[in-house]
Amino acid sequence: MPLSNAEKVRRYRERQKAKKQEELKQPTPPSDVFRKPFFEFFPPDYQRGSAYVESLELAGMEALLFEDDSGPEKSTLDEIIGDDGQDDAENFFGQYAGSSLGKAEVLIGCMLDSVFDLASEVNNYKKSEIKARISEIEASDLSDPEARRAAFAKVAELNRLLGELDKTIRLTMPQWKVELPPGLVDR
Structure with missing residues (x-):
């Protein structure tokens, strides 16, 4: 069965969104614009007192510190193996990976993916638990008018919670990715 125009546009937008998500995990190419290494701008002493480090520590995670100008390929926990069976971390992050x-930039993209996935799992868990409580109420004995009234009120409140979980939120944060014109990219 052929796809409708609306379905084609929806799938196209989904592909574009997925492509954009993957681009968030790619570093900006070296440029004459960004001369000072990032780790010098955001030194480890300042990092340790920043909301970046403190928030991750509060969540029980050790923050990745920027102590030198090494790139994301030096920080991966797993080996990234290429088609030839060799370590492919440098190629995975592109030819411009090796900088703080x-x-x-790769850390931001990966953290955003991680947050989205964890939020989706928590959302799905809460929805399933709320639906289970609604099913329990529907299966219970509601012959008593007072119990029926209380059950209807509780189901209404649980359905309101489901409605809240169907919404999405939008967070605002500073833009960190820029598209450098070819004339500004070091080759």
Whole structure:
């Protein structure tokens, strides 16, 4: 069955969104514009007192510190193996990976993916638990008018919670990715 125009546009937008998400994990190419290494701009002493480090520590995670100009390929926990069976971390992050700025940009993209996935799992868990409570109420004995009234009120409140979980939120944060014109990219 052929796809409708609306379905084609929806799928196209989904592909574009997925492509944009993957681009968030790619570092900005070296440029004459960004001369000072990021780790010098955001030194480890300042990092340790920043909301970046403190928030991750509060969540029980050790923050990735920018102590030198090494890129994301030096920080991966798993080996990234290429088609030839060799370590492919440098190629995975592109030819422009080896800088502290690149490491920060890849970290932001990966953290956003992580937050989105965890939020989706928590959302799905809460929805399933709320639906289970609604099913329990519907299966219970509601012959008593007072119990029926209380059950209807509780189901209404649980349905309101489901409605809240169907919404999405939008967070605002500073833009960190820029598209450098070819004339500004070091080759």
